[in-house]
Amino acid sequence: MTHEKGNNAKINSYEHAFQPCEIGPVTLANRIAFPAWQLNYANTDGTVSEKLMKFYTDLARGGCGLIFTGAAVVTSDGIPFDRVMRVDSDRFIPGLSHLFSAIKEFGSKAAIQLVHYGRQSSTAVSGDVLMAPSAIPCPVMSQYDPEYKVREMTAEDISHLKDSFVAAAKRAAEAGVDVVEVHACHGYMLNEFLSPYSNKRTDNYGGSPENRARLIVEIIREIREELGGQVAVCLRISGHEFVEGGLVPEDFRELLPLFEEAGIDMINVAAGVYQSMERIVPPKSLGLTPHADIAATIKSFSSVPVCAVGSILSLAAAEAMLANGTADLTAMGRAQMADPFMVKKAAEGNDEEIRKCIHCNSCTFWTTGDPEVYCAVNPDYGKPV
Ligand SMILES: Cc1cc2nc3c(=O)[nH]c(=O)nc-3n(C[C@H](O)[C@H](O)[C@H](O)COP(=O)(O)O)c2cc1C
Numbered sequence: 001m002t003h004e005k006g007n008n009a010k011i012n013s014y015e016h017a018f019q020p021c022e023i024g025p026v027t028l029a030n031r032i033a034f035p036a037w038q039l040n041y042a043n044t045d046g047t048v049s050e051k052l053m054k055f056y057t058d059l060a061r062g063g064c065g066l067i068f069t070g071a072a073v074v075t076s077d078g079i080p081f082d083r084v085m086r087v088d089s090d091r092f093i094p095g096l097s098h099l100f101s102a103i104k105e106f107g108s109k110a111a112i113q114l115v116h117y118g119r120q121s122s123t124a125v126s127g128d129v130l131m132a133p134s135a136i137p138c139p140v141m142s143q144y145d146p147e148y149k150v151r152e153m154t155a156e157d158i159s160h161l162k163d164s165f166v167a168a169a170k171r172a173a174e175a176g177v178d179v180v181e182v183h184a185c186h187g188y189m190l191n192e193f194l195s196p197y198s199n200k201r202t203d204n205y206g207g208s209p210e211n212r213a214r215l216i217v218e219i220i221r222e223i224r225e226e227l228g229g230q231v232a233v234c235l236r237i238s239g240h241e242f243v244e245g246g247l248v249p250e251d252f253r254e255l256l257p258l259f260e261e262a263g264i265d266m267i268n269v270a271a272g273v274y275q276s277m278e279r280i281v282p283p284k285s286l287g288l289t290p291h292a293d294i295a296a297t298i299k300s301f302s303s304v305p306v307c308a309v310g311s312i313l314s315l316a317a318a319e320a321m322l323a324n325g326t327a328d329l330t331a332m333g334r335a336q337m338a339d340p341f342m343v344k345k346a347a348e349g350n351d352e353e354i355r356k357c358i359h360c361n362s363c364t365f366w367t368t369g370d371p372e373v374y375c376a377v378n379p380d381y382g383k384p385v
């Protein structure tokens with residue numbers, strides 16, 4: 001997507017991708033994001049490691065406009081991996097501050113994704129009886145974990161969880177983050193509340209769409225009240241859960257205005273839950289940009305910027321989606337894992353130097369049995385030995 005000028009200088013033609021983008025109080029230099037990846041690169045105590053620092057600063061040096069760090073857990077219970085980023089105590093603030101400063105030094109904006117894993121965790125790994133809106137086992141995790149146990153949350157649990165999300169957002173803001181993302185996709189806790197597939201409660205937090213959305217709305221509203229315009233607030237949803245009885249894009253016609261009224265500045269549209277795992281990190285068999293229609297439908301209901309994701313493996317594909325109005329931003333995970341310097345190379349007209357993702361999904365370490373993320377084509381993040 002470059003052409004030669006008279007003096008042979010290369011001119012880039014990703015005109016939509018390289019437009020600035022406003023997310024509430026934050027202005028991004030371009031419309032390429034790196035979506036949250038639980039890399040399992042943190043230190044075992046949940047603090048930011050040297051490897052995490054390198055990973056995210058590579059992306060920032062590589063020109064990515066918005067870098068979602070995390071997911072970072074908001075409480076210490078139900079953590080399914082041994083090297084997850086944490087933000088459940090003030091002791092994590094110095095490391096996060098160091099990380100966000102490094103990202104921002106290169107002109108990128110720093111985001112953090114806040115998570116509770118809910119029922120999609122492991123009792124064997126976490127040592128905890130898992131909590132969820134309803135005591136319905138995750139059909140996937142309960143198969144692999146012989147000790148799997150889940151219980152329905154009490155009103156006190158819900159109130160504590162809400163406070164934990166808000167406290168985590170405040171810590172991230174204190175550490176200098178630009179964007180706080182509330183993780184309500186892929187079948188984790190807040191997605192479990194939102195979805196009739198996993199939420200069978202009969203109190204104020206279950207039943208109607210408004211009730212299922214209530215916890216997310218309360219969390220967003222409180223973050224907004226606490227932090228005002230200090231940060232942008234983003235919500236990540238599964239726009240389609242691809243399970244029987246689960247959420248579909250049309251549901252967001254009613255849900256999205258509730259989140260907008262609560263104060264979100266951006267909606268990030270992912271897909272899938274554990275039972276439809278192939279939608280979380282879509283494999284080659286699903287083709288390129290398989291979820292573009294989901295983002296486009298949700299954008300038609302939205303008055304805040306929409307981010308699309310899912311096998312957007314080239315800047316040309318991102319540019320096309322931005323140009324045709326599918327979304328306002330494009331998140332590119334595997335493409336930038338394969339080459340964290342992709343944006344910069346394209347901006348300088350050196351597309352031919354971009355190392356391409358081969359869509360092999362070796363990076364999904366939970367399916368390969370590897371201890372952390374590695375990439376089949378990026379030697380800087382090679383297979384652990
Ligand atoms: C190793 C790995 C870890 C992931 N961790 C998270 C996560 O913590 N939170 C989240 O919302 N999505 C997570 N995802 C999903 C990605 O954010 C993204 O939606 C997915 O990679 C599809 O985008 P892509 O096709 O550009 O790679 C993860 C994906 C991978 C491959």
Ligand code: SF4
Nearest residue numbers: 357358360361363376
């Ligand atoms: S491991 Fe494979 S799918 Fe994952 S980023 Fe690398 S090349 Fe792409």
